[in-house]
Each structure stands twice: as C-alpha cells, then as structure tokens.
Amino acid sequence: MSLRFTHETLPQRVVFGSHAESLAPEVARLGTRPMVITTRPADVLPGALHHREVVMHVPVEVAERARRAAAEHDVDVLVSIGGGSTTGLAKAVALTTGLPIVAVPTTYAGSEATHIWGLTENGRKTTGPDPRVLPRTVIYDPGLTLSLPVDLSVASGLNALAHCVDAIWSPRADPINQALALAAIQALRSALPRIVREPRGLPGREEMLYGAHLAAVAFASAGSGLHHKICHVLGGMFDLPHAQTHAVVLPYVMALNVPAVPDRIADLLADLPDLWNAVGAPRALRDYGFREADIPAAVEAILPVVPPGNPVPVTAGNLTELLHRAWAGEEPT
Structure with missing residues (x-):
C-alpha cells in the first residue's frame, strides 16, 4: 500500500508534573505581567491580575471584558487554570491580542492542546483555527483533577x-x-x-x-x-x-x-x-x-x-x- 498524506504537528511545550513547581518558571519564560484566568480560589502568582469571570461556551461579551482587562493592565502573558471554558476564554483574549498562553487544565477537555477557538453570540457558537490561540506551554498536574467529582x-x-x-x-x-x-x-x-x-x-x-x-x-x-x-x-x-x-x-x-x-x-x-x-x-x-x-x-x-x-x-x-x-x-x- 502506498501512503500519501500531509501531516502538521503543532508546536507546543508540555510539562507533566506539579503546577506549584512549574508554573512560575514557565510563565517567566514568556512574560512578566501575567493575567490569571481562573474560577479556582487558588492563590497563584502573587501580584498577578486575576480575572474570574468565566462562562461556558465563551459569550462574546465575556470575552470583550477579559480583553479590556488585559489591555488596561498591560498584560503580556495569559495563564488559564481550569476546564475548557477557562482555556477558551484565554484563547479568546489571545485571538485578538496575540498574547501567549500558559494553560493548566483541571479537567480532560483537551482544549489546551488545540489551536481551535470558540465564541458564542446570539445563540450560535462559532469556532475556527488560529495559531495565536494555541497555548505555548501546557502544565499537566494530575493532583489538580482530584477535586473533579x-x-x-x-x-x-x-x-x-x-x-x-x-x-x-x-x-x-x-x-x-x-x-x-x-x-x-x-x-x-x-x-x-x-x-x-x-x-x-x-x-x-x-x-x-x-x-x-x-x-x-x-x-x-x-x-x-x-x-x-x-x-x-x-x-x-x-x-x-x-x-x-x-x-x-x-x-x-x-x-x-x-x-x-x-x-x-x-x-x-x-x-x-x-x-x-x-x-x-x-x-x-x-x-x-x-x-x-x-x-x-x-x-x-x-x-x-x-x-x-x-x-x-x-x-x-x-x-x-x-x-x-x-x-x-x-x-x-
């Protein structure tokens, strides 16, 4: 059988281990003014801007507010800690700003490993590919998923x-x-x-x-x-x-x-x-x-x-x- 196909591998750094040990140095590789997008009460990256408005399916108006927050605080790196909705919001910000993302998933959604963004407006969800939204680094910490029922x-x-x-x-x-x-x-x-x-x-x-x-x-x-x-x-x-x-x-x-x-x-x-x-x-x-x-x-x-x-x-x-x-x-x- 003759194999004929074209395959593209997306560029991404993957760290499998403890986020407590890995997060700060991974963020420092990409920027100095992070915005942490999360609904978790965790106290991570002291002094960083924490944005906690995360909504399922990423409504456009929610994305706009996150983008404004990043611009007002001159953010230069995004950190998402949570499930697919959290990663999705970070992607929505990166889509228009080009800011790099460090993703720390706490579910098995998989959005952190794709270059696909999704936004919802007027009851219709639109998705698409864009290299700007692919997180530069993913930190997989199994301990963070223990609280998932x-x-x-x-x-x-x-x-x-x-x-x-x-x-x-x-x-x-x-x-x-x-x-x-x-x-x-x-x-x-x-x-x-x-x-x-x-x-x-x-x-x-x-x-x-x-x-x-x-x-x-x-x-x-x-x-x-x-x-x-x-x-x-x-x-x-x-x-x-x-x-x-x-x-x-x-x-x-x-x-x-x-x-x-x-x-x-x-x-x-x-x-x-x-x-x-x-x-x-x-x-x-x-x-x-x-x-x-x-x-x-x-x-x-x-x-x-x-x-x-x-x-x-x-x-x-x-x-x-x-x-x-x-x-x-x-x-x-």
Missing part, C-alpha cells in the same frame, strides 16, 4: 474520547493522528473505570490526562468531524453543558458511522459503548435541558455544517433519528 470526571473523559473518535474520520484524518487517537482510546478506556473505582487515586488521573492530551493532539490535526459539529450547535443554540453533551451524543455518532469504516477501526470501536454502562455515563440530552421540540431546529442548523467525507451520508432523516435517540437516551442502533 466522579460524574464530571466521567463526562469530561468521554469528551476526550470524542476527540479520538472524530480524529479517526475527520476531514484531515491521516495515519499519524489516527495512531495517536487509537493510543488515546486505550489510555482513556483503562483510566475511566479506575477513576470511578478510586476517585482519589493519582494513577488513574495521570493516565486520563495523558490520554486526553493524545486525543486532543490527534483532534487538532484531523479537524472537527460530525460529532463535534453536532455538539457545537447543541451547546451554542440551547446552552447545554459541554462535556455532558459530548458524552451523550458520541455513542449515536459511532452507531451511525462505524458500519462504514474499515474493519480494523470498527473492531477497535465496537466495544466502546460498553464503557458507558461501566462508568455510569450521561445518557439522555433531555436530562440537560434539550427538548424534543428543539430537534427540528437543531437538525436545520447542523446540516449545513456537516463535514465533507463523513463515512455515512448525513440526511435530515438519519440526523433527526440520531438526535431523537440521544434526547430520549435510547440504545444506539
């Missing part, structure tokens, strides 16, 4: 798994990011049950962060597939929680696409739905505020953004069935 750890971990799955059939999927995605699936499949059994155990948290990073790197290269297009519409239009929405929708996207992918990939994905039962995963969109009456509007908004080359052609009919099953929490078929 088990149910949120599961939802966040399944969000990371969604990065793997989309990277397998996204528009720019290639053998390198597929290999990363499959390695990440192995790590996440092992780590999620460990966290459920031992919420205070560091080994499971370490493996989760490792898998989440591999997944995000693969996703950043491959681009958004059908799953992420669906979830971005649902999150922006209906203000649904990010991780839980991804966790609910993913089995239905897999059920749609897996019959049309090569057997070697289908075999690797075939037993993943069992993981949802094993870890007590979120199962129905209606549990998070999505109404059955919202399905037609969601279908209308999703169809124009379906990525080219999805393994199965997406129609109003099969998309409506997918969303109805996800709304009700029915078994994927």
Whole structure:
C-alpha cells in the first residue's frame, strides 16, 4: 500500500508534573505581567491580575471584558487554570491580542492542546483555527483533577474520547493522528473505570490526562468531524453543558458511522459503548435541558455544517433519528 498524506504537528511545550513547581518558571519564560484566568480560589502568582469571570461556551461579551482587562493592565502573558471554558476564554483574549498562553487544565477537555477557538453570540457558537490561540506551554498536574467529582470526571473523559473518535474520520484524518487517537482510546478506556473505582487515586488521573492530551493532539490535526459539529450547535443554540453533551451524543455518532469504516477501526470501536454502562455515563440530552421540540431546529442548523467525507451520508432523516435517540437516551442502533 502506498501512503500519501500531509501531516502538521503543532508546536507546543508540555510539562507533566506539579503546577506549584512549574508554573512560575514557565510563565517567566514568556512574560512578566501575567493575567490569571481562573474560577479556582487558588492563590497563584502573587501580584498577578486575576480575572474570574468565566462562562461556558465563551459569550462574546465575556470575552470583550477579559480583553479590556488585559489591555488596561498591560498584560503580556495569559495563564488559564481550569476546564475548557477557562482555556477558551484565554484563547479568546489571545485571538485578538496575540498574547501567549500558559494553560493548566483541571479537567480532560483537551482544549489546551488545540489551536481551535470558540465564541458564542446570539445563540450560535462559532469556532475556527488560529495559531495565536494555541497555548505555548501546557502544565499537566494530575493532583489538580482530584477535586473533579466522579460524574464530571466521567463526562469530561468521554469528551476526550470524542476527540479520538472524530480524529479517526475527520476531514484531515491521516495515519499519524489516527495512531495517536487509537493510543488515546486505550489510555482513556483503562483510566475511566479506575477513576470511578478510586476517585482519589493519582494513577488513574495521570493516565486520563495523558490520554486526553493524545486525543486532543490527534483532534487538532484531523479537524472537527460530525460529532463535534453536532455538539457545537447543541451547546451554542440551547446552552447545554459541554462535556455532558459530548458524552451523550458520541455513542449515536459511532452507531451511525462505524458500519462504514474499515474493519480494523470498527473492531477497535465496537466495544466502546460498553464503557458507558461501566462508568455510569450521561445518557439522555433531555436530562440537560434539550427538548424534543428543539430537534427540528437543531437538525436545520447542523446540516449545513456537516463535514465533507463523513463515512455515512448525513440526511435530515438519519440526523433527526440520531438526535431523537440521544434526547430520549435510547440504545444506539
């Protein structure tokens, strides 16, 4: 078989260890006037500006206030400590200012390893790639995830798994990011049950962060597939929680696409739905505020953004069935 593809690796420094030891020197490499974006009560970088207005899906008006704060205090480096919404706000500031970011994730969202930004305005979430928003340094400290409750750890971990799955059939999927995605699936499949059994155990948290990073790197290269297009519409239009929405929708996207992918990939994905039962995963969109009456509007908004080359052609009919099953929490078929 002849391999022909183009792969791009994003430039980023990754520090796996304690943020308490790593943060100050990593920030000092990039600037001297940091703005810390976080909702955590942690007292980090004494004397730095702390910005605490973080909102899910990064509304445009929230981003504008953070940008003004950075400009008024002559900030020269951004530090995000938190989940995907915190990283997303730092990216929104970097998008217009070019300021470097040091990201310290406390969930498994994976945004810290991608150059994708997202902003929400008037109920519509817009995303796009830009090299300015890729954090220059990521500090992974498993100890910071110990306070993440088990149910949120599961939802966040399944969000990371969604990065793997989309990277397998996204528009720019290639053998390198597929290999990363499959390695990440192995790590996440092992780590999620460990966290459920031992919420205070560091080994499971370490493996989760490792898998989440591999997944995000693969996703950043491959681009958004059908799953992420669906979830971005649902999150922006209906203000649904990010991780839980991804966790609910993913089995239905897999059920749609897996019959049309090569057997070697289908075999690797075939037993993943069992993981949802094993870890007590979120199962129905209606549990998070999505109404059955919202399905037609969601279908209308999703169809124009379906990525080219999805393994199965997406129609109003099969998309409506997918969303109805996800709304009700029915078994994927």
